[in-house]
Amino acid sequence: MPKIAILKFPGTNCDEDVLKSLREVGREVRAEIVWHKDFRLADGWDAVIVPGGFSYGDWLRAGAIAARSRAVLELPEAAIKSVPVLGICNGFQILVEAGLLRGAFLPNESGRFICRWVRLRVDNPKGPWLSLAKNGDELHMPIAHGEGRYYIEESDYKSITSSSPLIRYLPNDNLNGSSYDIAGVGTEDGYVLGVMPHPERAVNPLLTPRGFKPGGEVIFRSILYSLKSGW
Amino acid sequence: MGLYRVVAVVSYRRGLKDPEAETIYRDLILRHGYSAVKEVRVGKQFTLLVEAESPERAVNYVKEICDKLMIYNPVIHELYVTIHA
Numbered sequence: 001m002p003k004i005a006i007l008k009f010p011g012t013n014c015d016e017d018v019l020k021s022l023r024e025v026g027r028e029v030r031a032e033i034v035w036h037k038d039f040r041l042a043d044g045w046d047a048v049i050v051p052g053g054f055s056y057g058d059w060l061r062a063g064a065i066a067a068r069s070r071a072v073l074e075l076p077e078a079a080i081k082s083v084p085v086l087g088i089c090n091g092f093q094i095l096v097e098a099g100l101l102r103g104a105f106l107p108n109e110s111g112r113f114i115c116r117w118v119r120l121r122v123d124n125p126k127g128p129w130l131s132l133a134k135n136g137d138e139l140h141m142p143i144a145h146g147e148g149r150y151y152i153e154e155s156d157y158k159s160i161t162s163s164s165p166l167i168r169y170l171p172n173d174n175l176n177g178s179s180y181d182i183a184g185v186g187t188e189d190g191y192v193l194g195v196m197p198h199p200e201r202a203v204n205p206l207l208t209p210r211g212f213k214p215g216g217e218v219i220f221r222s223i224l225y226s227l228k229s230g231w
Numbered sequence: 232m233g234l235y236r237v238v239a240v241v242s243y244r245r246g247l248k249d250p251e252a253e254t255i256y257r258d259l260i261l262r263h264g265y266s267a268v269k270e271v272r273v274g275k276q277f278t279l280l281v282e283a284e285s286p287e288r289a290v291n292y293v294k295e296i297c298d299k300l301m302i303y304n305p306v307i308h309e310l311y312v313t314i315h316a
Contacts (some may be wrong), residue, residue: 067301097301106248107250111251153306
């Protein structure tokens with residue numbers, strides 16, 4: 001049975017939702033919430049999820065302090081060992097701050113915290129987190145962030161646009177002013193993926209507003225499928 | 232050895248939209264007629280009390296901290312380090 005670690009820092013608050021979503025999507029999974037100080041990659045984790053919240057109160061910059069924690073400093077090794085890593089919202093910010101994914105985050109262009117359901121498009125799905133998604137799939141999920149304006153330099157963007165998985169806001173749904181409508185980005189092989197919207201809040205149809213579909217489910221189904229059957 | 236107060240200021244790089252600074256400029260400063268002000272940028276200030284052999288060493292020590300621990304992110308920020316008089 002695959003073992004998935006859900007990393008928890010002081011201020012992480014989406015860990016329980018991620019755990020519940022994984023269990024809702026698949027029974028054959030051992031997912032555990034792991035306090036960052038107790039996390040050891042060598043404990044045989046098959047995948048790691050860094051969930052959302054406000055690690056260290058978003059002090060300095062969202063994700064900046066957690067990115068220098070011992071647990072996160074172990075994650076580049078996960079990439080080498082081909083252990084998939086997913087960062088959601090604050091988790092995405094942590095992975096970017098740690099240099100596992102390109103780019104940077106700025107406060108939303110409007111200067112406000114935004115909590116809304118948005119429409120997204122999957123480009124170039126690759127790797128374990130998107131193995132069941134198809135190119136051009138439209139996914140719906142909510143965003144909830146104050147520092148979600150993804151920024152990437154043009155030269156960096158050009159180097160990832162054709163090779164790496166990208167999740168984009170549909171043009172009218174880029175509410176925070178992200179460069180190139182980017183809502184999520186992966187490494188070239190897709191082992192490491194970061195997404196600003198919350199897939200764990202978009203799994204259950206009962207909790208999905210009218211006009212939207214639960215678009216987060218495919219990410220959790222993909223990882224469970226990938227860990228079982230490869231990708 | 233002496234104790235030096237070193238100030239590090241981190242602000243957004245020029246050209247990046249800075250909504251807080253824009254609002255302060257437009258809705259506070261210009262609205263109250265201070266039209267000699269041509270630009271406002273907002274940043275975060277860190278004051279570190281550092282033990283060092285000289286003021287230059289204290290400044291370099293703080294610059295190293297800012298680089299290595301990413302107190303600022305060079306992709307989006309500018310860093311200004313100075314000694315407090």
